[in-house]
Amino acid sequence: MNITLIMVQSVDGKITQGQSSYHDGWTSKEELSYFQDVVAKQRLIVMGKHTYESFKDKIVLSPHIRRIVMTRNPTAYSAAAVPGQLEFTRETPSELVTRLESMGYTHMLLVGGSHVNNAFLAEKLITECLISIEPTFLGQGKSLFTSLHRNVQLTLRDTKKLNKRGTMVLHYSVSYER
Numbered sequence: 001m002n003i004t005l006i007m008v009q010s011v012d013g014k015i016t017q018g019q020s021s022y023h024d025g026w027t028s029k030e031e032l033s034y035f036q037d038v039v040a041k042q043r044l045i046v047m048g049k050h051t052y053e054s055f056k057d058k059i060v061l062s063p064h065i066r067r068i069v070m071t072r073n074p075t076a077y078s079a080a081a082v083p084g085q086l087e088f089t090r091e092t093p094s095e096l097v098t099r100l101e102s103m104g105y106t107h108m109l110l111v112g113g114s115h116v117n118n119a120f121l122a123e124k125l126i127t128e129c130l131i132s133i134e135p136t137f138l139g140q141g142k143s144l145f146t147s148l149h150r151n152v153q154l155t156l157r158d159t160k161k162l163n164k165r166g167t168m169v170l171h172y173s174v175s176y177e178r
Contacts, residue, residue: 001097003125005110005117006038007144008132014141015114030162031132034169038130039065042109044100046070048116061085066105068096070116093120118146124176129154135166151177 008027009015017026039045042065049071052059059067067086071077074088081088089096100108110120120126131144154172161168 001101001105001125002107002127003097003110003120004107004128004130005112005120005126006035006130006132007112007117008035008134009144010134010136010138010141012137012139013143014138015112015144016141017138018140026136026138027132027134028163028165028167031134031167034132034160034162039109039111042107044068044105044108045111046096046108046116047111048113051111051113051116056080059086070096070119093123093125097125114142114144114146117144118148121145121152122149126174128157128174129170129172131170131172132162133168133170153177 007015008031010026044066046068047070049069052069052071061067061082063085066084069077069086069088070090070093071088072090074090077088080086091099097108110117110126117126153175155175156170157173158171159168160171
């Protein structure tokens with residue numbers, strides 16, 4: 001399965017401002033528009049519990065998009081679940097990918113956060129990254145990954161400038177150390 005990680009971060013590598021899970025206030029409207037355009041083209045989106053909690057009020061469910069939230073306690077979200085549109089699971093990334101491939105999915109958009117990103121990277125499942133860089137320093141906040149325990153090589157495939165301030169999208173393919 002092709003798994004694309006899409007994230008926005010500051011120049012100093014932060015995906016949140018301080019302890020906040022929100023991007024409000026430091027990400028540009030052009031980056032948000034880019035993200036929404038990418039999401040609109042997807043059939044399968046996976047995120048972590050904190051990302052879901054941060055954006056659940058902004059998610060518009062559709063029978064054409066399956067969203068899966070990874071959490072240690074999926075039963076806590078049973079009232080919010082909508083079969084085929086919004087699911088909650090405690091599967092490992094590999095278990096989830098195997099199940100979804102058996103359902104015919106060939107591409108997944110991974111939208112974070114850092115714990116889920118790390119889990120997919122640890123299992124060598126991320127195949128490409130779309131990393132938006134906002135021209136700002138946040139100083140404190142969460143990083144793209146909680147920790148890296150291996151050397152992961154990226155190859156730049158494309159760049160795109162989103163605005164005059166210099167918000168950039170870097171498109172990388174991912175190679176794992178053998």
